[in-house]
Amino acid sequence: xxxxxxxxxxxxxxxxxxxxxxxxxxxxxxxxxxxxxxxxxxxxxxxxxxxxxxxxxxxxxxxxxxxxxxxxxxxxxxxxxxxxxxxxxxxxxxxxxxxxxxxxxxxxxxxxxxxxxxxxxxxxxxxxxxxxxxxxxxxxxxxxxxxxxxx
Amino acid sequence: xxxxxxxxxxxxxxxxxxxxxxxxxxxxxxxxxxxxxxxxxxxxxxxxxxxxxxxxxxxxxxxxxxxxxxxxxxxxxxxxxxxxxxxxxxxxxxxxxxxxxxxxxxxxxxxxxxxxxxxxxxxxxxxxxxxxxxxxxxxxxxxxxxxxxxxxxxxxxxxxxxxxxxxxxxxxxxxxxxxxxxxxxxxxxxxxxxxxxxxxxxxxxxxxxxxxxxxxxxxxxxxxxxxxxxxxxxxxxxxxxxxxxxxxxxxxxxxxxxxxxxxxxxxxxxxxxxxxxxxxxxxxxxxxxxxxxxxxxxxxxxxxxxxxxxx
Numbered sequence: 001x002x003x004x005x006x007x008x009x010x011x012x013x014x015x016x017x018x019x020x021x022x023x024x025x026x027x028x029x030x031x032x033x034x035x036x037x038x039x040x041x042x043x044x045x046x047x048x049x050x051x052x053x054x055x056x057x058x059x060x061x062x063x064x065x066x067x068x069x070x071x072x073x074x075x076x077x078x079x080x081x082x083x084x085x086x087x088x089x090x091x092x093x094x095x096x097x098x099x100x101x102x103x104x105x106x107x108x109x110x111x112x113x114x115x116x117x118x119x120x121x122x123x124x125x126x127x128x129x130x131x132x133x134x135x136x137x138x139x140x141x142x143x144x145x146x147x148x149x150x151x
Numbered sequence: 152x153x154x155x156x157x158x159x160x161x162x163x164x165x166x167x168x169x170x171x172x173x174x175x176x177x178x179x180x181x182x183x184x185x186x187x188x189x190x191x192x193x194x195x196x197x198x199x200x201x202x203x204x205x206x207x208x209x210x211x212x213x214x215x216x217x218x219x220x221x222x223x224x225x226x227x228x229x230x231x232x233x234x235x236x237x238x239x240x241x242x243x244x245x246x247x248x249x250x251x252x253x254x255x256x257x258x259x260x261x262x263x264x265x266x267x268x269x270x271x272x273x274x275x276x277x278x279x280x281x282x283x284x285x286x287x288x289x290x291x292x293x294x295x296x297x298x299x300x301x302x303x304x305x306x307x308x309x310x311x312x313x314x315x316x317x318x319x320x321x322x323x324x325x326x327x328x329x330x331x332x333x334x335x336x337x338x339x340x341x342x343x344x345x346x347x348x349x350x351x352x353x354x355x356x357x358x359x360x361x362x363x364x365x366x367x368x369x370x371x372x373x374x375x376x377x378x379x380x381x382x383x384x385x386x387x388x389x390x391x392x393x394x395x396x397x398x399x400x401x402x403x404x405x406x407x408x409x410x411x412x413x414x415x416x417x418x419x420x421x422x423x424x425x426x427x428x429x430x431x432x433x434x435x436x437x438x439x440x441x442x443x444x445x446x447x448x449x450x451x452x453x454x455x456x457x458x459x460x461x462x
Binding site for chain 2: 009010011012013016027030031032039041042043130132133
């Protein structure tokens with residue numbers, strides 16, 4: 001069975017807890033990814049921030065309400081004010097601190113379990129707490145199907 | 152782990168043409184497009200030689216996924232700061248009939264201060280997980296040499312070995328008051344350093360003498376297409392990349408530097424490290440790429456390389 005080291009994307013793109021949310025939004029958009037690791041000054045991963053966290057921070061009512069469709073944004077100026085506040089907020093205010101890292105030696109099947117059970121699209125790969133890359137669903141699916149075709 | 156810094160990366164676009172006819176239609180026989188820039192070439196070569204290496208710098212535009220993907224494919228970890236402009240392209244035109252090479256380099260646009268600040272913060276975090284950093288290449292428009300000097304000072308503060316692979320003017324400014332493990336001045340444009348001609352043997356010794364006055368452990372000078380001189384505080388060695396055929400000289404010097412770093416970090420003598428560098432340079436030259444073909448080919452050429460002590 002393939003391991004994380006066989007399909008990891010060795011990229012260290014990350015943000016810190018003091019990065020403004022508007023910079024995170026720009027980065028996610030430029031990179032075309034849905035989430036990114038949060039690191040400290042030693043490049044140790046302390047959390048994760050995703051596009052969902054950003055949107056939740058803008059429209060918290062939508063995610064808390066039982067029926068979000070009933071909530072409208074009648075007052076436009078209120079929304080604009082909210083967007084300004086969120087843009088200036090820091091990653092530390094909205095990041096997820098409970099994340100699910102894997103190691104380079106983790107089996108692909110274990111990564112699949114974590115992704116499906118926790119509904120995650122990208123997972124950080126750590127070595128001694130430090131970021132060495134990420135794995136995503138597309139590369140996981142590719143490696144699993146490639147392995148399957150060899151049988 | 153090793154890291155390389157390239158603030159002004161570019162795609163290296165190679166065009167092999169029998170003969171160029173200026174002012175009319177030309178069709179290239181072979182083309183190749185690959186990530187390039189001094190630090191990028193060194194990172195690629197170090198990865199081919201089996202080192203864990205991170206390439207960092209400034210990168211932007213639609214070409215980023217291709218650029219980064221190509222680097223990761225050969226084992227380089229990427230860690231770039233994205234900027235709001237496209238990656239430059241440097242064109243290498245090789246006329247086989249005339250055995251002539253022409254290089255056309257694109258000039259980059261100015262880089263905003265916010266990107267430089269992001270890069271610097273990211274660089275300082277990266278320092279916590281590396282033991283050597285190579286800083287190479289030209290500077291983007293609007294970036295002063297002092298910016299590089301600040302990076303060197305930050306690395307010095309954490310006792311991380313610094314390799315400077317920079318044009319003469321930038322290198323001179325950065326070397327003032329900082330400490331370097333290796334300096335490898337890029338003299339392609341100037342052909343001289345401290346006003347002394349790199350093609351003159353006596354002048355080369357004068358250049359070494361001047362550089363030895365600074366806090367530098369190893370000095371590497373390239374003269375001509377294939378000749379290298381390596382000096383420590385006590386010894387000077389010289390060697391030549393052996394090539395029988397006319398080849399594309401993209402990134403050969405950077406592959407040499409990577410080979411030298413790889414071997415010297417294994418506690419080998421500078422003579423052996425020089426020979427390994429010559430092997431890496433030869434492999435890159437025959438590869439038509441800006442990095443060696445494979446570690447096994449470099450090792451084969453290393454065993455065949457000749458170096459002599461000259462001082």
